[in-house]
Amino acid sequence: MPLTHRYHQYCKARTAEIYSQDIELVRKYLTKPEQVLFYRMPVADQRHSLDVAGHLLAQLKKGQSTEKTNDIVTVALLHDTGKTAAPFSLPGRGLYVVLKKIFHPLPWLWTGLTGLGKHPKSNLWLRNLYVMQHHARIGAELLKEIATRPAVVKMVAKHGDPSAFPNSPEFLLFTDLDRVN
Numbered sequence: 001m002p003l004t005h006r007y008h009q010y011c012k013a014r015t016a017e018i019y020s021q022d023i024e025l026v027r028k029y030l031t032k033p034e035q036v037l038f039y040r041m042p043v044a045d046q047r048h049s050l051d052v053a054g055h056l057l058a059q060l061k062k063g064q065s066t067e068k069t070n071d072i073v074t075v076a077l078l079h080d081t082g083k084t085a086a087p088f089s090l091p092g093r094g095l096y097v098v099l100k101k102i103f104h105p106l107p108w109l110w111t112g113l114t115g116l117g118k119h120p121k122s123n124l125w126l127r128n129l130y131v132m133q134h135h136a137r138i139g140a141e142l143l144k145e146i147a148t149r150p151a152v153v154k155m156v157a158k159h160g161d162p163s164a165f166p167n168s169p170e171f172l173l174f175t176d177l178d179r180v181n
Contacts, residue, residue, distance in 0.1 A: 016043045016044040016046070017047065018043060022050045025050065025053060025077075029070060029074050030074060030077060031148075033146035034078060034146065037078060037081045037084070037142060037143070038078060040084045041081060044090060045083060048181060049077045051181045052076040052079075052174065052177045052178050052181045053073050055181065056076050056170075056173060056177055059173060059177075060170065068170055069170075071152050072155070072174055074148070074149070075171075076174055076177070078143060078156060079159045079174075081135075081139040081142055082134070082136060082140070083131060083135045085135070085142075086124075086127050086132075087128075088128040092125075093132065096132045099129075110133075113126075113129065114126075114129045114134075115130065116130070117129050117131070118130055136156060136157055137157055139156050139157075140153045140154070140157035155174075159175065160175075
């Protein structure tokens with residue numbers, strides 16, 4: 001993803017707001033415990049998740065089974081809840097994106113660097129890197145703790161990997177929308 005697109009996302013996140021129709025969407029698709037997790041996210045992450053869910057609903061075919069729609073919209077709303085495990089500022093997230101872009105060609109170095117923050121009492125900067133890198137798995141663990149549907153937990157855990165559910169057009173659509181929103 002080009003850094004210019006990431007810059008646009010950063011600017012959008014700085015001015016993020018939540019509206020009454022967004023609150024209704026959250027109430028419609030999330031259980032009370034899931035709503036608590038959703039509202040723990042910073043407003044910018046809530047806005048991103050709501051945008052992904054809104055675009056997803058607009059593109060899903062009419063007549064789709066309600067269970068599949070409910071699951072994938074729930075995934076869209078909760079996929080970034082794992083990021084709440086560390087207090088990463090918006091500029092810090094921007095720096096994370098730049099560092100990931102730089103170190104991506106050296107996966108052994110990136111894995112080593114982000115792994116240094118695994119312990120919750122690690123240096124805050126290293127902890128933030130770890131949480132950003134592993135937020136999908138962390139989010140899935142949080143959702144499992146509140147008895148979220150297993151299909152949702154599995155998709156949240158793998159939401160950065162479009163190949164995780166190759167036979168699910170809904171999941172593939174979600175991953176595309178997550179990447180561009």
